[in-house]
Amino acid sequence: MRVLILEDEPLIAMDLEEIILKAIQADCVWASSLREGLQLIADGVDFALLDFDLGGDNSLPVARQLAALNVPFCFVSGSLSDVPRSFSRVPKIAKPYRSADIVRALAGA
Numbered sequence: 556m557r558v559l560i561l562e563d564e565p566l567i568a569m570d571l572e573e574i575i576l577k578a579i580q581a582d583c584v585w586a587s588s589l590r591e592g593l594q595l596i597a598d599g600v601d602f603a604l605l606d607f608d609l610g611g612d613n614s615l616p617v618a619r620q621l622a623a624l625n626v627p628f629c630f631v632s633g634s635l636s637d638v639p640r641s642f643s644r645v646p647k648i649a650k651p652y653r654s655a656d657i658v659r660a661l662a663g664a
Protein backbone atom coordinates (compact mmCIF):
# COMPACT_ATOMS: atom_id res chain seq x y z
CA MET A 556 0.00 0.00 0.00
CA ARG A 557 1.32 3.46 -0.92
CA VAL A 558 0.21 6.16 1.52
CA LEU A 559 0.45 9.88 0.83
CA ILE A 560 1.01 12.14 3.83
CA LEU A 561 0.24 15.75 2.89
CA GLU A 562 1.51 17.76 5.85
CA ASP A 563 3.47 21.00 6.01
CA GLU A 564 4.96 20.26 9.46
CA PRO A 565 7.83 17.73 9.08
CA LEU A 566 7.64 16.46 12.68
CA ILE A 567 3.94 15.66 12.29
CA ALA A 568 4.60 13.94 8.95
CA MET A 569 7.32 11.85 10.58
CA ASP A 570 4.99 10.90 13.44
CA LEU A 571 2.23 9.91 11.02
CA GLU A 572 4.66 7.80 9.03
CA GLU A 573 5.82 6.02 12.19
CA ILE A 574 2.22 5.25 13.18
CA ILE A 575 1.45 3.91 9.70
CA LEU A 576 4.57 1.73 9.52
CA LYS A 577 3.83 0.21 12.94
CA ALA A 578 0.29 -0.64 11.82
CA ILE A 579 0.71 -1.88 8.24
CA GLN A 580 3.30 -2.66 5.62
CA ALA A 581 3.30 0.51 3.52
CA ASP A 582 5.34 2.80 1.37
CA CYS A 583 4.82 6.29 2.79
CA VAL A 584 5.42 9.31 0.62
CA TRP A 585 5.39 12.86 1.94
CA ALA A 586 4.33 16.13 0.43
CA SER A 587 4.36 19.53 2.08
CA SER A 588 2.71 21.49 -0.74
CA LEU A 589 -0.16 21.18 -3.19
CA ARG A 590 2.21 20.81 -6.13
CA GLU A 591 4.09 17.95 -4.47
CA GLY A 592 0.85 16.30 -3.39
CA LEU A 593 -0.65 16.40 -6.86
CA GLN A 594 2.56 14.99 -8.35
CA LEU A 595 2.59 12.08 -5.92
CA ILE A 596 -1.06 11.33 -6.72
CA ALA A 597 -0.13 11.26 -10.41
CA ASP A 598 2.55 8.69 -9.53
CA GLY A 599 -0.13 6.61 -7.77
CA VAL A 600 -1.27 6.31 -4.16
CA ASP A 601 -3.67 3.94 -2.41
CA PHE A 602 -4.61 6.10 0.58
CA ALA A 603 -3.88 9.62 1.83
CA LEU A 604 -3.80 11.56 5.07
CA LEU A 605 -4.35 15.25 4.37
CA ASP A 606 -3.72 18.25 6.56
CA PHE A 607 -6.34 20.80 5.52
CA ASP A 608 -4.37 23.97 6.25
CA LEU A 609 -1.06 24.09 4.40
CA GLY A 610 0.19 27.49 5.52
CA GLY A 611 -1.64 29.81 3.13
CA ASP A 612 -3.13 27.07 0.96
CA ASN A 613 -5.50 24.24 1.71
CA SER A 614 -5.56 20.66 0.52
CA LEU A 615 -8.87 20.86 -1.40
CA PRO A 616 -7.28 20.43 -4.86
CA VAL A 617 -5.60 17.25 -3.66
CA ALA A 618 -8.80 16.03 -1.99
CA ARG A 619 -10.78 16.65 -5.18
CA GLN A 620 -8.22 14.76 -7.27
CA LEU A 621 -8.24 11.82 -4.86
CA ALA A 622 -12.05 11.75 -4.90
CA ALA A 623 -12.08 11.82 -8.71
CA LEU A 624 -9.72 8.83 -8.74
CA ASN A 625 -11.73 7.00 -6.03
CA VAL A 626 -8.69 6.92 -3.75
CA PRO A 627 -9.73 6.85 -0.08
CA PHE A 628 -8.38 9.59 2.16
CA CYS A 629 -8.78 11.19 5.56
CA PHE A 630 -8.35 14.76 6.74
CA VAL A 631 -6.02 15.02 9.75
CA SER A 632 -6.14 18.65 10.75
CA GLY A 633 -6.66 21.30 13.37
CA SER A 634 -8.82 23.14 10.83
CA LEU A 635 -11.59 20.61 10.29
CA SER A 636 -14.29 23.27 10.66
CA ASP A 637 -13.01 24.77 7.39
CA VAL A 638 -13.56 21.56 5.39
CA PRO A 639 -16.49 22.14 2.99
CA ARG A 640 -19.72 20.19 3.44
CA SER A 641 -19.12 18.49 0.10
CA PHE A 642 -16.53 16.39 1.98
CA SER A 643 -18.87 15.48 4.85
CA ARG A 644 -18.50 11.74 4.15
CA VAL A 645 -14.70 11.85 4.24
CA PRO A 646 -13.25 10.67 7.56
CA LYS A 647 -11.78 13.43 9.70
CA ILE A 648 -9.36 13.29 12.62
CA ALA A 649 -8.73 16.38 14.72
CA LYS A 650 -5.24 17.40 15.79
CA PRO A 651 -3.90 16.58 18.23
CA TYR A 652 -4.68 13.06 17.08
CA ARG A 653 -4.22 9.72 18.80
CA SER A 654 -2.33 6.89 17.13
CA ALA A 655 -5.40 4.67 17.43
CA ASP A 656 -7.42 7.16 15.35
CA ILE A 657 -4.88 7.00 12.53
CA VAL A 658 -4.81 3.20 12.65
CA ARG A 659 -8.63 3.09 12.44
CA ALA A 660 -8.54 5.37 9.38
CA LEU A 661 -6.04 3.03 7.72
CA ALA A 662 -8.20 0.02 8.49
CA GLY A 663 -11.11 1.69 6.71
CA ALA A 664 -9.09 2.20 3.54
